[in-house]
Amino acid sequence: xxxxxxxxxxxxxxxAPSDWHTSNYILATNSERQRDSxxxxxxxxxxxxxxxxxxxxxxxxxxxxxxxxxxxxxxQWRQILEKTLKDTDEEIERLQDEKDNAERALEAKALxxxxxxxxxxxxxxxxxxxxxxxxxDAELHKEVEVIEGAKKALQQKVSESFEQLCLLxxxxxxxxxxxxDKFEAKGIDTYCRDLTIxxxxxxxxPDPTRTPKGSTTPQTWEDYSRYNRDRAVAxxxxxxxxxxxxxxxxxxxxxDLDAQRQALDYAFRKRIHDMERAxxxxxxxxxxxxxxxxxxxxxxxxxxxxIKAKDNPLKLAMTRLENRTYRPNVELCRDNAQYGLVNEVQxxxxxxxxxxxxxxxxxxxxxxxxxxxxxINQDLETKKNSLDLDKKxxxxxxxxxxxxxxxxxxNLATFKTDRELYSARQKLVA
Numbered sequence: 106x107x108x109x110x111x112x113x114x115x116x117x118x119x120x121a122p123s124d125w126h127t128s129n130y131i132l133a134t135n136s137e138r139q140r141d142s143x144x145x146x147x148x149x150x151x152x153x154x155x156x157x158x159x160x161x162x163x164x165x166x167x168x169x170x171x172x173x174x175x176x177x178x179x180x181q182w183r184q185i186l187e188k189t190l191k192d193t194d195e196e197i198e199r200l201q202d203e204k205d206n207a208e209r210a211l212e213a214k215a216l217x218x219x220x221x222x223x224x225x226x227x228x229x230x231x232x233x234x235x236x237x238x239x240x241x242d243a244e245l246h247k248e249v250e251v252i253e254g255a256k257k258a259l260q261q262k263v264s265e266s267f268e269q270l271c272l273l274x275x276x277x278x279x280x281x282x283x284x285x286d287k288f289e290a291k292g293i294d295t296y297c298r299d300l301t302i303x304x305x306x307x308x309x310x311p312d313p314t315r316t317p318k319g320s321t322t323p324q325t326w327e328d329y330s331r332y333n334r335d336r337a338v339a340x341x342x343x344x345x346x347x348x349x350x351x352x353x354x355x356x357x358x359x360x361d362l363d364a365q366r367q368a369l370d371y372a373f374r375k376r377i378h379d380m381e382r383a384x385x386x387x388x389x390x391x392x393x394x395x396x397x398x399x400x401x402x403x404x405x406x407x408x409x410x411x412i413k414a415k416d417n418p419l420k421l422a423m424t425r426l427e428n429r430t431y432r433p434n435v436e437l438c439r440d441n442a443q444y445g446l447v448n449e450v451q452x453x454x455x456x457x458x459x460x461x462x463x464x465x466x467x468x469x470x471x472x473x474x475x476x477x478x479x480x481i482n483q484d485l486e487t488k489k490n491s492l493d494l495d496k497k498x499x500x501x502x503x504x505x506x507x508x509x510x511x512x513x514x515x516n517l518a519t520f521k522t523d524r525e526l527y528s529a530r531q532k533l534v535a
Contacts, residue, residue: 165302172298176291182330183287189334190280196341197273203348204266210355211259218252255358262351269344276337283333387485394478401471408464415457422449 120128300307321329426446430437 169298172294176294176298179287179291179294182327183284183291185334186280186284186287186330189337190277190284193273193277193280193337193341196344197270197277200266200270200273200344200348203351204263204270206355207259207263207266207351210358211256211263214252214256214259214358218249258354259358262347262354265347266351269340269347272340273337273344276333276340279333280337283330287330384485384489387481391478391481391485394474394481398471398474398478401467401474405464405467405471408460408467412457412460412464415453415460419450419453419457422446422453426450 426443429443429446432438
């Protein structure tokens with residue numbers, strides 16, 4: 106009786122055999138479905154892994170190839186620019202030689218001019234009936250006119266040669282600057298090409314896909330180098346034509362005499378006066394620009410100090426905000442102090458942004474002044490060089506006022522020098 110009571114007390118849910126078979130079937134089916142799904146996911150994961158690995162590998166390979174192609178393009182233009190630069194240097198040297206030849210030919214006209222003037226002066230001493238306009242007098246005046254035309258033509262060619270040299274130098278400087286950029290760009294691209302996934306100096310970069318300021322298109326890049334080359338080639342062709350013209354002018358004036366000394370002296374004096382005024386203006390601008398740069402440097406340091414001075418107040422406000430987050434329970438309320446601290450942080454951060462923006466403007470202004478100072482210095486050096494050349498030319502032309510140096514005067518000077526040396530030896534012996 107007791108046993109029957111215990112069996113009736115332990116009740117449990119009973120199922121039919123069909124329920125038992127259904128449960129087993131559902132469990133097996135779900136397990137098989139889950140395994141199929143898991144298998145499909147594993148296969149898709151493997152496929153995706155292979156696809157992404159292939160994409161990554163080919164992407165790296167393609168970009169390495171693109172870098173190789175870019176390096177080839179840079180190298181091709183580098184060779185073109187180097188050859189053009191070499192040709193430009195050679196043309197500058199040849200034009201400089203022709204300019205020197207023209208200057209020497211110009212100087213060579215001094216003696217014929219002095220001879221012509223002396224002859225005219227001597228013939229002015231004629232008196233009475235002998236003061237006639239005869240053929241020798243007409244030929245002398247004609248010679249003076251020929252000298253004037255020859256000297257003007259030569260001086261014009263010298264000026265044109267000087268201007269052409271300046272243009273060639275400008276083209277050369279542009280070529281050299283472009284060539285330096287090509288060397289630097291090639292080095293950077295070569296370094297990037299040689300980088301691999303195992304290189305020790307690769308790392309994540311902030312915003313690497315940004316477009317840098319001042320970026321250009323490949324067409325602009327190629328057009329810039331082509332313009333530099335074409336400009337240098339055009340200047341070289343113009344220089345070649347000028348050299349031929351200088352040679353022709355020198356050949357035509359080899360038998361001419363020198364004239365227009367006073368007119369040329371006036372032109373040189375006027376030019377020297379203008380160059381001195383321009384040089385003084387450049388020196389004044391240089392002085393003011395240097396003072397402005399010095400003032401800007403001081404303001405930049407003050408701005409940097411002001412930015413640095415914002416660190417501790419910002420730290421204080423942030424620390425207060427952080428510490429107040431630990432207030433317990435309902436005490437963690439957004440009271441006026443909380444709003445004030447948040448506003449203080451924002452105001453300090455905005456102040457730092459404004460100061461940094463102004464600092465950048467100051468840097469830009471200083472850089473602009475430094476660039477302008479560089480241009481002023483370049484212009485000042487150019488004017489000093491031109492001024493020195495003009496003064497040297499004037500010093501050379503001063504020899505025209507000392508009178509003609511004839512063979513007789515040279516013999517007398519040589520005889521006097523020999524006699525003085527002989528007297529000095531005799532004194533030493535005594």
